[in-house]
Structures are given as structure tokens and as C-alpha cells.
Amino acid sequence: MGGRPDSSGLEAKGPDEFIRDHLQEPSTGGRDYVGAMYQAYKNHLRSAGVHKLPCRLTFHKYVWLLKESGAIVFDGAQATSFSAKPPEDLPPDYEPSTGDRHRNAPQRGTRASCSSDTPG
Numbered sequence: 786m787g788g789r790p791d792s793s794g795l796e797a798k799g800p801d802e803f804i805r806d807h808l809q810e811p812s813t814g815g816r817d818y819v820g821a822m823y824q825a826y827k828n829h830l831r832s833a834g835v836h837k838l839p840c841r842l843t844f845h846k847y848v849w850l851l852k853e854s855g856a857i858v859f860d861g862a863q864a865t866s867f868s869a870k871p872p873e874d875l876p877p878d879y880e881p882s883t884g885d886r887h888r889n890a891p892q893r894g895t896r897a898s899c900s901s902d903t904p905g
Contacts (some may be wrong), residue, residue, distance in 0.1 A: 797833035800826060800847040801856075808857065808898060816898040819848050848897060857897045864885065 798806065803826050808815055817825075823844045830838055851857045 797830050797835050800839070800844060801851060802849060803829060804847065804857065804897075819845065819897060822848070822897070852897070859897055 804822060807813060807822055808817060820841075823841055826844060827838050847856070852859065861905055
């Protein structure tokens with residue numbers, strides 16, 4: 786295995802290597818949701834005998850770093866299951882927040898894929 790040993794000497798892939806390999810698997814078709822990749826990574830670590838698992842935020846940071854470096858790209862948000870029509874009980878002057886605090890964060894339901902420029 787080409788992974789990194791953890792403190793107990795067991796080998797497991799780091800998140801960057803895992804994400805690259807995961808997106809290159811034929812079963813994913815080169816695309817997957819960040820949440821699904823996180824679950825698959827946790828399963829990978831458990832199968833390698835790792836007991837201290839990263840939190841979701843840590844995994845998302847690796848995804849963001851890979852996105853910023855151009856190693857992966859996001860192909861856009863998927864349609865949500867709720868209606869586009871606002872609830873009836875909203876005040877007439879209600880306006881949704883337009884804050885840009887999370888402007889660079891991937892939207893929920895966004896899938897990542899390997900960049901075509903990334904060597905395999």
C-alpha cells in the first residue's frame with residue numbers, strides 16, 4: 786500500500802490521496818458528493834485499523850484545499866428536495882440573507898470531480 790502509517794504502524798491513505806483515488810474509481814464515475822467521500826474515507830480508515838477519525842470539518846478543509854489548488858472542481862449544486870415557493874407564514878417584508886460569509890464554500894449537494902489537468 787502506498788499510504789501513510791499512523792501511530793500504531795497501520796497504513797492508511799491521507800485525505801488528499803484518498804480523495805484522488807476515490808474520484809478515479811470507476812464506481813464513482815469521477816464525481817461524488819463531499820459527504821459521501823467523507824463517509825467512504827471514514828470507512829477506509831476504520832478498515833485500516835485507525836481509531837481516531839477526522840471530523841467532517843477537517844475533511845472539508847482538505848476538499849477546499851484541493852479545490853483551491855485546481856486538483857478537483859465542483860460541478861454545481863443539485864436541485865434540493867424542498868419547494869422554491871416560500872412558506873406561507875413569512876412576513877411580507879422578509880428578504881433572505883445575501884451575506885457572502887461562505888461565498889467560497891461548496892454548496893450543499895455539490896459534487897466534486899477530478900480536474901482534467903491533474904496527472905493520474
